Amino acid sequence: MPHTDYPASYYAASANPAPSRPPLEGDLHTDVCVIGAGYTGLSTALFLLEHGFKVVVLESARVGFGASGRNGGQIVNSYSRDLDTIERSASRRHAELIGAMAFEGGQIIRERVERYRIDCDLKDGGIFAAITSKQLRHLEAQQKLWARYGYDRLELLDAQAIRRSVASERYLGGMLDLGGGHIHPLNLALGEAAAVESLGGVIYEQTPALSIERGENPLIHTPRGKVTARFVVVAGNAYLGNLLPELTAKSMPCGTQVIATEPLSSEQAASLIPQDYCIEDCNYLLDYYRLSADKRLIYGGGVVYGARDPADIQAIIRPKMLKTFPQLQSVSIDYAWTGNFLLTLSRLPQVGRLGSNIYYSQGCSGHGVTYTHIAGKILAEALRGQAERFDAFASLPHYPFPGGHSLRVPLSALGAMYYSLRDRLGF
Numbered sequence: 001m002p003h004t005d006y007p008a009s010y011y012a013a014s015a016n017p018a019p020s021r022p023p024l025e026g027d028l029h030t031d032v033c034v035i036g037a038g039y040t041g042l043s044t045a046l047f048l049l050e051h052g053f054k055v056v057v058l059e060s061a062r063v064g065f066g067a068s069g070r071n072g073g074q075i076v077n078s079y080s081r082d083l084d085t086i087e088r089s090a091s092r093r094h095a096e097l098i099g100a101m102a103f104e105g106g107q108i109i110r111e112r113v114e115r116y117r118i119d120c121d122l123k124d125g126g127i128f129a130a131i132t133s134k135q136l137r138h139l140e141a142q143q144k145l146w147a148r149y150g151y152d153r154l155e156l157l158d159a160q161a162i163r164r165s166v167a168s169e170r171y172l173g174g175m176l177d178l179g180g181g182h183i184h185p186l187n188l189a190l191g192e193a194a195a196v197e198s199l200g201g202v203i204y205e206q207t208p209a210l211s212i213e214r215g216e217n218p219l220i221h222t223p224r225g226k227v228t229a230r231f232v233v234v235a236g237n238a239y240l241g242n243l244l245p246e247l248t249a250k251s252m253p254c255g256t257q258v259i260a261t262e263p264l265s266s267e268q269a270a271s272l273i274p275q276d277y278c279i280e281d282c283n284y285l286l287d288y289y290r291l292s293a294d295k296r297l298i299y300g301g302g303v304v305y306g307a308r309d310p311a312d313i314q315a316i317i318r319p320k321m322l323k324t325f326p327q328l329q330s331v332s333i334d335y336a337w338t339g340n341f342l343l344t345l346s347r348l349p350q351v352g353r354l355g356s357n358i359y360y361s362q363g364c365s366g367h368g369v370t371y372t373h374i375a376g377k378i379l380a381e382a383l384r385g386q387a388e389r390f391d392a393f394a395s396l397p398h399y400p401f402p403g404g405h406s407l408r409v410p411l412s413a414l415g416a417m418y419y420s421l422r423d424r425l426g427f
């Protein structure tokens, strides 16, 4: 059986020590079989274990192998489309429920970090940076929108104020979210996996779920064993492939790339981002960056529709970094990697149930660090018979990509070109 290890990244190189877990050999029975050990799977497993369920997690590669171990590490509140879109897409009651949850993901992460003593370099504070005056006006509206849901941890920044937080000439202003923040993403996943095991959950690595035999007690086939469960939670996101054909046409894996510089001097790091916030700009195809605990600049951006791995990641991302921080011209890049997130046409997450016992959540379309932790909670609630919040998410409308499998990549790339042009021209 092939062994799949972590891709080379700054995160893999600085991961906390973690066991290599053996693959599943043989047959077993459990209450819940979770497929995928990213944040969605681990968060669900943890909530279920905390409520007395017996849980087995199957992971095709390693814990945090997917987006959860490769992302920008930015704790961003709300969803890939904001609450005004949700108000237009869902009933009033469902929009209220989803809106009330929009700020819960960051709290769940902080509670987990504290309760299970997860060492993942958690820092508070994130900035949305505006490049155009339209984006600045949008941030003002966003502050009012979030205030309607009781969230008051936002502070608008004018051009001078943002310059005190980010040493870049690019921004006209921005908004600080004190409830945002950042983490070492792989270490968060590894810590959550250890928490799962501390509560009696079992994680099998190098164990892809090959097929699910549906029925009263679904049977999950893996290369060397089978799991019979009362419930299945499918949490494979952009790495799932065609395990559930119903979901494949409704989403598209996309790659996004990240680089990490060599460690900067303390003075240089403090001059770039003095309060150590994370930053994302407000473009449709956005740049996101922050400092690591050892003072590297971790800079991400770019989207590859259809998730092909680009040949030269530095060539894509370094010019973006230098546009923001020309003062880093002579700084070298130590790591460059790519990871896949799952795009949906609405850019809202897809949550649902197939039959009576196969649950899924996927497709947070790029902003998933907080949402996936909410997903774990609502999936666990649904399995415990409290489905109100699950139903709210499940009610969001979803559409197949126009053109099916063959056209979804070119059409979305075309759409992105349009948005990127809009970003550049500022309209």
Ligand SMILES: Cc1cc2nc3c(=O)[nH]c(=O)nc-3n(C[C@H](O)[C@H](O)[C@H](O)COP(=O)(O)OP(=O)(O)OC[C@H]3O[C@@H](n4cnc5c(N)ncnc54)[C@H](O)[C@@H]3O)c2cc1C
Pocket (backbone or CB within 6 Å): 035, 036, 037, 038, 039, 040, 041, 058, 059, 060, 061, 062, 063, 064, 065, 066, 067, 068, 069, 070, 071, 072, 073, 074, 075, 076, 207, 208, 209, 210, 235, 236, 237, 238, 239, 240, 241, 243, 255, 256, 257, 258, 288, 300, 338, 339, 340, 341, 362, 364, 365, 366, 367, 368, 369, 370, 372
């Ligand atoms: C480069 C990058 C940067 C990002 N930056 C940010 C950011 O800064 N902030 C933010 O909010 N979001 C960010 N995101 C998005 C965020 O990381 C994801 O939304 C989130 O991690 C998704 O978690 P997940 O558990 O659903 O999926 P994943 O973390 O991808 O986990 C899915 C897991 O399932 C496993 N799997 C798949 N199929 C099977 C199978 N058949 N059997 C067994 N296992 C299977 C995979 O191996 C994988 O480990 C970024 C994403 C990427 C790729």
